Amino acid sequence: MKETLRTELKYIELKSGFSDNGNAWIGLVSFSKSGKTIYFDGKAFQSLNGMGISGNYFDLESGDEYWISGVKKDMSDRHKFGGGKIYVEKRILSEYLQTIGKTELPKADYELTEVQTEKPIERINELENEKTEPTEFGADLYFKQPNELSVNEIEHLIAELIADEKNVQYNKARRTYKKKRIELIAELEKRGIKTV
Numbered sequence: 001m002k003e004t005l006r007t008e009l010k011y012i013e014l015k016s017g018f019s020d021n022g023n024a025w026i027g028l029v030s031f032s033k034s035g036k037t038i039y040f041d042g043k044a045f046q047s048l049n050g051m052g053i054s055g056n057y058f059d060l061e062s063g064d065e066y067w068i069s070g071v072k073k074d075m076s077d078r079h080k081f082g083g084g085k086i087y088v089e090k091r092i093l094s095e096y097l098q099t100i101g102k103t104e105l106p107k108a109d110y111e112l113t114e115v116q117t118e119k120p121i122e123r124i125n126e127l128e129n130e131k132t133e134p135t136e137f138g139a140d141l142y143f144k145q146p147n148e149l150s151v152n153e154i155e156h157l158i159a160e161l162i163a164d165e166k167n168v169q170y171n172k173a174r175r176t177y178k179k180k181r182i183e184l185i186a187e188l189e190k191r192g193i194k195t196v
Contacts, residue, residue: 005030005031005032005033005039005119006030006031006035007028007029007030007031008028008029008031008070009026009027009028009029009070009071009092009095009096009099010026010027010028010029010038010040010068010069010070010071011024011025011026011067011068011069011070011071011072011077011086012024012025012026012027012029012040012041012066012067012068013025013066013067013068013077013078013082014064014065014066015052015053015054015055015064015065015066015067016055016063016064016065016066017064019054019081019082020078020079020081020082020083021082021083021084022084023084023087024077024078024084024085024086024087025040025041025086025087025088025089025113025115026071026077026086026087026088026089026092026096026110027040027041027087027088027089027092027115028040028089028091028092029068030119032121037060037124038057038068039119039120039121040068040115041115041116042115042116042118042119042120043059043060043061043120044059044060044061044119044120044121044124045057045058045059045060045066045068046058046060048065049143051142051143052065053065053170053172053173053176054067055067056068056069060124060127060128061120061123061124061127071096071099071100073099073100073101074100075100075106085109085110085111086109086110086111087110087111087112087113088105088110088111088112088113089112089113089114089115090112090113090114091117093105093112141153141156141157142157146183146184146186146187147187149184149187151188151191151193154184154187154188155188157180157181157184158181158184158185161177161178161180161181161184162181164177165177165178165181
């Protein structure tokens with residue numbers, strides 16, 4: 001018997017690379033058994049635990065940040081300074097219209113769409129298992145305090161942060177990476193390890 005996962009209507013917006021005008025959807029998401037992972041449109045998301053730059057979840061495979069929240073009855077889901085169409089998943093149209101108290105979608109701002117309903121559970125489990133191998137540095141390193149990390153982990157993070165600083169589009173993000181990198185270098189120096 002196939003287990004059914006808990007589902008919920010959510011607003012999902014891509015934040016990485018966009019201010020407040022990234023692709024956005026109103027769709028039916030599924031939650032993993034633990035509730036830690038959200039599945040939508042063939043992707044898997046986990047919470048950034050307040051560590052995001054502009055999103056509250058990230059795509060486990062691409063690392064892109066997303067904003068995922070409950071659907072607002074007054075249709076103010078997108079940031080007030082944002083823009084762009086919001087795609088509404090066809091299979092939940094009547095449920096969404098009921099939520100917002102309308103009989104049809106305002107055509108100017110909304111468009112019906114199909115999304116992948118297949119959940120990438122196996123693919124994500126493989127990815128998660130890879131992360132636990134000792135040779136791999138898991139994403140959880142980013143959430144640890146510098147004094148909780150080993151020298152190897154700190155050096156790995158510094159290298160990643162340098163690459164991120166070079167590739168990032170926004171100054172705010174660059175400052176965040178730089179601040180974190182400086183903290184890590186200070187931790188190494190506290191331990192008597194000179195950095196370049």
